Amino acid sequence: MQVNEKKEFEPVIVAFCCNWCSYAGADLSGTNRLNYPTNVKIIRVPCSCRVNPMFILRAFQRGADGVIICGCHPGDCHYTSGNYFARRRMTLLFSMLDFIGIERDRTRVEWVSAAEGAKFAATMNEFTEAVKKLGPNRRLEDLRCRKQS
Amino acid sequence: MQRIGVFVCHCGTNIAATVDVKAVAETLKNESGVVFSTDYQYMCSESGQNIIKDAIKEHKLTGVVVCSCSPRMHEATFRKAVASVGLNPYMLEVANLREQCSWIHKDIATATEKAVILGRAAIAKVHLNAPLTAGESPVVKRALVIGGGIAGIQTALDIADAGFDVDIIEKEPTIGGKMAQIDKTFPTLDCAACILTPKMVEAAQNEKIHIHSFSEVADVKGFVGNFTVTIKKKARFVDETKCTGCGLCTEKCPMKKVPNEFNMNLDNRTAVYIPFAQAVPKVARIDPNYCLMLKNGKCGVCSKVCSVGAIDYKQQDKFIEERYGAIVVATGFNPIKLDKYDEFAYSLSPDVVTSLELERLMNAAGPNGGTLLRPSDKTHPHTIVFVQCVGSRCDDSKGKPYCSKICCMYTAKHAMLIREKYPDTEVYVFYIDVRTPGKNFDEFYRRAVEEYGVHYVKGMVGKVTPRTDGKLAVQASDLLSNEQLHIDADMVVLAAAIEPDKTARPLATMLTTQMDTNDFFTEAHPKLRPVESATAGIFLSGACQGPKDIPETVAQASAAAAKAIGLLCKNSITCNPCVAHSDELMCNGCSSCEKVCPYGAITYIDKEFRMPDRTTAIRRVASVNPAVCQGCGACTVACPSGAMDLNGFSNSQIMAEVDAICK
Numbered sequence: 001m002q003v004n005e006k007k008e009f010e011p012v013i014v015a016f017c018c019n020w021c022s023y024a025g026a027d028l029s030g031t032n033r034l035n036y037p038t039n040v041k042i043i044r045v046p047c048s049c050r051v052n053p054m055f056i057l058r059a060f061q062r063g064a065d066g067v068i069i070c071g072c073h074p075g076d077c078h079y080t081s082g083n084y085f086a087r088r089r090m091t092l093l094f095s096m097l098d099f100i101g102i103e104r105d106r107t108r109v110e111w112v113s114a115a116e117g118a119k120f121a122a123t124m125n126e127f128t129e130a131v132k133k134l135g136p137n138r139r140l141e142d143l144r145c146r147k148q149s
Numbered sequence: 150m151q152r153i154g155v156f157v158c159h160c161g162t163n164i165a166a167t168v169d170v171k172a173v174a175e176t177l178k179n180e181s182g183v184v185f186s187t188d189y190q191y192m193c194s195e196s197g198q199n200i201i202k203d204a205i206k207e208h209k210l211t212g213v214v215v216c217s218c219s220p221r222m223h224e225a226t227f228r229k230a231v232a233s234v235g236l237n238p239y240m241l242e243v244a245n246l247r248e249q250c251s252w253i254h255k256d257i258a259t260a261t262e263k264a265v266i267l268g269r270a271a272i273a274k275v276h277l278n279a280p281l282t283a284g285e286s287p288v289v290k291r292a293l294v295i296g297g298g299i300a301g302i303q304t305a306l307d308i309a310d311a312g313f314d315v316d317i318i319e320k321e322p323t324i325g326g327k328m329a330q331i332d333k334t335f336p337t338l339d340c341a342a343c344i345l346t347p348k349m350v351e352a353a354q355n356e357k358i359h360i361h362s363f364s365e366v367a368d369v370k371g372f373v374g375n376f377t378v379t380i381k382k383k384a385r386f387v388d389e390t391k392c393t394g395c396g397l398c399t400e401k402c403p404m405k406k407v408p409n410e411f412n413m414n415l416d417n418r419t420a421v422y423i424p425f426a427q428a429v430p431k432v433a434r435i436d437p438n439y440c441l442m443l444k445n446g447k448c449g450v451c452s453k454v455c456s457v458g459a460i461d462y463k464q465q466d467k468f469i470e471e472r473y474g475a476i477v478v479a480t481g482f483n484p485i486k487l488d489k490y491d492e493f494a495y496s497l498s499p500d501v502v503t504s505l506e507l508e509r510l511m512n513a514a515g516p517n518g519g520t521l522l523r524p525s526d527k528t529h530p531h532t533i534v535f536v537q538c539v540g541s542r543c544d545d546s547k548g549k550p551y552c553s554k555i556c557c558m559y560t561a562k563h564a565m566l567i568r569e570k571y572p573d574t575e576v577y578v579f580y581i582d583v584r585t586p587g588k589n590f591d592e593f594y595r596r597a598v599e600e601y602g603v604h605y606v607k608g609m610v611g612k613v614t615p616r617t618d619g620k621l622a623v624q625a626s627d628l629l630s631n632e633q634l635h636i637d638a639d640m641v642v643l644a645a646a647i648e649p650d651k652t653a654r655p656l657a658t659m660l661t662t663q664m665d666t667n668d669f670f671t672e673a674h675p676k677l678r679p680v681e682s683a684t685a686g687i688f689l690s691g692a693c694q695g696p697k698d699i700p701e702t703v704a705q706a707s708a709a710a711a712k713a714i715g716l717l718c719k720n721s722i723t724c725n726p727c728v729a730h731s732d733e734l735m736c737n738g739c740s741s742c743e744k745v746c747p748y749g750a751i752t753y754i755d756k757e758f759r760m761p762d763r764t765t766a767i768r769r770v771a772s773v774n775p776a777v778c779q780g781c782g783a784c785t786v787a788c789p790s791g792a793m794d795l796n797g798f799s800n801s802q803i804m805a806e807v808d809a810i811c812k
Contacts, residue, residue: 012811019221020683021663027219030248038254038263041810042245043270044220046727046798049745050782058804062811078661078684079781080747089786114683115665121253145812 011065011131015042015124016051020078021113022070028117036124039131040068047071048109049082053093056107060097060140066106066131070120073111083111101139105130151276154185154210155268156201158192158217160247167251169261173216177268182276184208193223198230205234212240212275216268218247237280239726239797244271266810273805281726281796286776288374288722289474292713293318295366295656296479298326299345299699300691300706302352304477307710309357313717316471317352318380320652322363323428325349326481330411330505332512334699335562336593342427342514349429362389362430365652367468369659372748372779373686374474374722382467386435386443387421391459394431398451398460399423407439409516413506415524416516421451421460425514435460475713476660478670478682479690479706480653484645485540489547493536493643498615499524501641504559511566521567523639526619530574530639533567534623535560536610537580540646549646549667554696556644557584561597563642568601577604577636579625587698606634613641647696662687670694680709688712727797728778729785731771734758735792738769742784742793750777751784 017023023044029036045051048071056067069090071083087109094107108127112120157174159165170188178186185208189197192215204210213236215227220243228238244267254260292308294301297319308315317324329349331341352358361380368379402419409418411425420439423431433451441448442462452460484505487495495501500523502510513519523530537556540548557580564576583605585591597603608628613621616637623636649668657664662682663671670689673681680689690709691702716722731742733756743751754772757765771793773784782795794800 014807014810023219024221024683027221027245027248030219030250030252033252035253035255038250038256038259041263041266041270042249043803043806043810044245045782045803046795047781047783049786050795050798050803052786052800052803054800055803055807059807059811062808064807064811072663075658076663078663079779079783080658080661081745082747082781082783085745085783085786113665114663114671145808 009132009135011039011128011136012063013040013066013068013128013131014059014064015040016045016048016055016067016069017042018048018071018078018082019044019046021072021076021111022048022120024114025070025112025116025120028114029121030117032117034117034121036121037128039128040124047077047079047082048086049079051086053089056093057140060102060137061142062145063137063141065134065137066127068108068110068123068127070110070112070123073113076113102137103134105134106137151182151212152184152208152210153182153212153214153272153275154201154204154208155183155187155214155216155272156192156204157186157188157268158197158215158246159188159190160218161190164217164246164251167254167257167260168246168264169257172261173264173268176265177272180269180272182212183272185210192217193226198227201227201230202234205231205236210236212278214242214244214268214271214275216244216246216264216271219243219245219249239281240275240278242271242275242278244268269812270806270809273809274802277799277802277805279796283726284724284775285721286374286724288717288719289376289472290717291315291471291473292475292477292717293376293378293471293473294477294479294690296326296481296691296693297321297324297360297362298479298481298691299328299348300481300702301326301477301479302348303703303706304479304690304710304713305352305358306348306355307707308713308717309355311714311717312357313714314357314359316359316361316473318361318364318366320363320365321424322385322432322434323424323430324352324360324362325427325429327505328699329425329427330413330508330512332508332515333562333566335558336587336589338562338566346427349427353429360430362432363434366656366659369476374716376473376476376686378471378473378476380469380471382469384464384466385432386437386440386460386462386464387433388459388461388464389430389432391457392432393457394423394428394433395456396423396433397454397456398433401450401454403448403450404439404441407436412509412516413503415506415509433459475686475688475716477688477690477709477713478656478660478662478693480650480656480693482647482692482696483650485549485648487539487643487645490539490643492612493539493610493641494613494615494621495643498613498621500615500621500639501613501643503643503645504556504563505645507563507642511563521571528639529571532575532636532638533577533640533642534610534621534636534638535564535576535578535642535644537578537644538646539643541644542581543646549648551667551696552584553644553646554584555647555698558587558590558593558698560642560644561585561594561603564603565597565601568603575604577606579606579608579610581607581609647692649693653693660684660687680705680712686716724776725780726775727780727795728775729773729780729782729793729795731773732792732794733770735790736770737790737792738771739789741787741789742771745783745787747781747783748777748779750774750779
């Protein structure tokens with residue numbers, strides 16, 4: 001029998017970034033060559049308020065271990081009020097997720113402006129670490145969706 | 150089923166160095182729907198674009214995925230390329246392999262793995278893309294310039310020269326801004342007023358330019374080409390149309406002890422005043438905080454002496470609404486408040502002044518008529534110490550982290566002017582570094598040292614202590630000789646850091662433009678689009694975008710004007726087709742979407758539906774105005790029945806991306 005090599009757990013992290021601030025902030029951290037883990041994959045949305053709670057549930061169902069939503073700082077939304085909607089919706093959703101056993105640390109809302117490349121990288125490093133500590137998401141994952149390996 | 154082509158860009162070595170581009174292209178070939186996959190050195194180059202175009206024709210592609218740099222960079226380029234061969238431009242997606250993969254990762258294996266996943270997500274999305282056609286919306290041929298300093302004036306003049314109407318909104322009673330307060334300008338030492346005031350007059354006399362002085366922006370609605378701005382014309386208690394600027398009221402006003410903000414509060418003005426002799430518009434204003442009539446209802450001298458009856462004590466703030474195609478922000482800067490810098494005794498001694506105060510003290514139109522005298526006892530100063538970087542390049546929360554850029558040069562100017570006019574005055578300049586990049590700037594600084602004998606000392610001033618004999622004891626360190634210096638100074642001049650004007654932050658919120666952490670406006674691209682904000686139709690001019698000297702400000706002002714003119718020249722602009730739309734069959738008319746829409750783009754219409762039993766029924770359903778919708782997607786999430794969806798970022802598209810990433 002082969003000895004199982006103990007591989008470090010590599011979480012799957014989905015980041016929703018608004019086009020105007022956070023996606024640009026993510027680009028800036030790239031331009032500045034600031035590293036963050038490959039675990040983070042970014043989905044571009046026009047505004048943080050475009051993030052439907054369904055997307056987050058879907059991510060957890062499909063095996064994501066953490067979901068982070070990034071938008072413009074309060075008051076700076078390109079669409080005036082989008083990030084306020086996102087903030088309210090996510091507050092409700094996260095407390096519901098917490099209630100059904102998805103730890104608070106697996107979900108996060110962060111405000112990153114287009115000029116905050118360093119903050120984006122730091123946030124992603126920190127968030128990945130936090131999710132790593134929690135281990136894989138087992139609560140909502142639908143094993144039928146899991147990749148055959 | 151879509152026929153998708155995948156094009157992986159090397160970006161020279163920018164992507165190829167950390168991502169195995171050939172492997173990415175090979176792996177993505179096996180994705181469902183992908184009929185063609187290739188890699189090339191520079192996809193954005195003409196030959197790269199030709200590869201895409203040829204493949205679309207040859208393989209009858211219905212969808213294109215380009216794995217390259219950020220879509221913020223080249224999405225438009227590739228969209229244009231695919232449109233040129235007849236494919237709908239919105240059938241293209243860009244996977245961001247450079248900014249969000251190769252540049253942030255070092256390990257080739259994991260970066261390649263991530264690149265494949267990002268490619269898969271884009272492919273999954275393209276599968277669900279639908280062709281979109283952009284509508285058009287008309288452009289209002291009028292521009293608004295917010296701020297009437299040199300930046301705003303130059304922008305307005307250039308736009309007016311091109312034949313468009315332009316309004317200037319200035320919050321002070323006169324245009325001119327900070328440059329009007331400056332005495333001489335570096336590096337030529339010509340007088341600021343001599344070059345600024347003709348421009349102010351030119352702006353006032355240009356029939357295309359309309360100046361709203363003593364006004365503020367109260368509200369901004371709309372979008373590029375079609376902004377509706379509410380202007381608050383603050384009550385100045387003087388009828389602008391009647392006042393001739395004769396100044397009789399200011400002579401007769403009994404309230405003569407009002408700090409004169411134009412002279413940095415170094416002398417006094419009257420309660421009814423004209424800020425300075427060359428003010429534009431030359432119209433008086435009554436300061437309601439000091440006017441005896443407005444405060445106590447007793448006086449009325451000014452209204453008695455005014456021969457044209459311009460004084461109106463009952464004037465109220467007035468709100469007017471105007472429509473504009475383009476908006477240029479030129480809100481400028483202010484020196485920071487120095488109340489946190491007790492070590493320099495700024496609040497303790499009147500002889501410790503900021504550079505802008507010194508500017509007024511030396512100005513012929515200033516409080517001393519151009520003779521440099523100590524503010525405390527009006528004697529001639531024999532030793533003057535300049536302190537650089539007060540609040541600039543500061544690590545702590547007291548100051549600003551950035552370099553204010555203009556201080557090294559204006560300090561050299563001040564030192565030179567003082568030494569020239571008063572050769573018996575010793576001038577010391579304490580600096581961290583002397584930064585003089587710019588045409589003829591370093592020569593200018595060297596002249597100050599070599600020809601005028603200004604003592605430049607590398608080091609910081611630790612403490613300034615006012616002594617009882619009126620002198621200021623300056624304690625400083627000379628870092629080069631490693632000595633402690635004690636100088637008995639008559640005056641200390643602090644080069645205070647500059648910060649964006651306080652009105653900029655609320656304005657940015659109204660304009661939905663972005664700012665950095667220091668409240669400077671963020672440009673759309675730091676190198677390639679320096680005068681545009683990320684919000685279409687909003688342009689940046691002058692120091693609101695970052696510290697700048699006058700030549701740079703004027704250059705940027707003209708650049709912003711050119712961009713605004715480019716927009717105003719168009720009769721109509723293409724709208725963003727990525728807007729919301731409602732599925733009428735699913736909509737139950739609940740109004741949830743209407744409530745969250747920040748643009749009022751959603752209305753309700755009564756529509757006739759054929760029911761399964763062949764009868765007709767009238768139902769209330771949501772309808773989105775695509776010309777007004779900006780595509781934020783707030784309504785799509787608010788909709789409880791899932792009827793509302795967003796073109797280009799539909800629920801199913803984002804879900805497909807989520808699936809591809811999590812798989």
